[in-house]
Amino acid sequence: MEDAKPTWPKWALFFVGVLALAAVGYGMGFVPLFRGPLGYVALFVWFMVFLAYTYFGSARLKADRLGPIMKRYRRRLAIAMISYCVVLLGSLGLLRGGKLSGALLWIVAAAPAIPILGVLVVMGLYLKEEPDEFERAVHVEAMLWGLGAVLAVTTVWGFLSNAGVIPQPPLFLVFPLFCLSWGVSQPLIRRRYQ
Amino acid sequence: MKNRLKVLRAERDWSQADLAEKLQVSRQTINALETGKYDPSLPLAFKIARLFGQPIETIFQDEA
Numbered sequence: 001m002e003d004a005k006p007t008w009p010k011w012a013l014f015f016v017g018v019l020a021l022a023a024v025g026y027g028m029g030f031v032p033l034f035r036g037p038l039g040y041v042a043l044f045v046w047f048m049v050f051l052a053y054t055y056f057g058s059a060r061l062k063a064d065r066l067g068p069i070m071k072r073y074r075r076r077l078a079i080a081m082i083s084y085c086v087v088l089l090g091s092l093g094l095l096r097g098g099k100l101s102g103a104l105l106w107i108v109a110a111a112p113a114i115p116i117l118g119v120l121v122v123m124g125l126y127l128k129e130e131p132d133e134f135e136r137a138v139h140v141e142a143m144l145w146g147l148g149a150v151l152a153v154t155t156v157w158g159f160l161s162n163a164g165v166i167p168q169p170p171l172f173l174v175f176p177l178f179c180l181s182w183g184v185s186q187p188l189i190r191r192r193y194q
Numbered sequence: 195m196k197n198r199l200k201v202l203r204a205e206r207d208w209s210q211a212d213l214a215e216k217l218q219v220s221r222q223t224i225n226a227l228e229t230g231k232y233d234p235s236l237p238l239a240f241k242i243a244r245l246f247g248q249p250i251e252t253i254f255q256d257e258a
Contacts, residue, residue: 064221065220065221065222067220131218131219132218132219132220132223133219133223133234133235133238134219134220134222134223134226134227134232135219135220135222135223137232190222192231193222193225193226193229193231193232194225194226194229194231
């Protein structure tokens with residue numbers, strides 16, 4: 001490959017940072033100070049730091065191959081994720097209050113799913129707008145790998161939980177699992193074409 | 195599919211990035227095309243042929 005420089009050490013370093021930030025977020029759950037209303041503020045701040053790190057970090061690493069369509073996709077994705085964080089924290093706050101019932105309870109409980117459905121729309125728009133057929137092909141294949149990973153994990157988990165070996169799968173984690181395996185499969189797919 | 199993209203590009207003294215810009219694709223796409231690991235769609239193949247002023251079959255060689 002022409003002017004190829006090994007970028008994987010930088011990517012590895014980037015992912016160490018992602019994991020470290022995720023660990024900080026997880027660890028915050030154990031701090032008594034963050035159990036109350038302060039916890040919502042802390043979670044929001046943590047999420048914004050996390051998002052900024054992944055957004056700008058990946059932009060630096062991908063600098064040479066971020067076309068205008070990819071940039072627009074990433075902006076839309078960031079907006080969806082920020083709304084997700086706001087709606088999720090708001091929904092959790094209202095649900096913990098425990099005073100909701102009926103239709104309002106349904107709406108508040110389902111609200112965090114709306115920005116996530118927005119992410120699906122954003123992904124679809126990207127595939128529709130991407131003019132580069134090779135980029136599109138890589139993304140579609142990566143999505144299929146993501147889908148395959150989700151089906152494999154949830155099927156095995158489903159049978160195990162049917163037998164009572166492990167608890168029921170947390171369904172809301174299916175989407176992050178899809179995104180994670182989608183993301184991880186991309187560099188592997190790209191390697192095949194080098 | 196084998197192709198002469200790399201030769202044609204070198205003849206014109208274009209970098210992968212130059213060719214990518216002319217075809218409105220990414221540099222990775224040019225790389226995947228040149229190594230013969232990704233076969234372009236007919237519209238992209240025609241675009242390439244027009245750019246180099248040669249028929250498709252002189253740029254891409256069918257091994258069948």
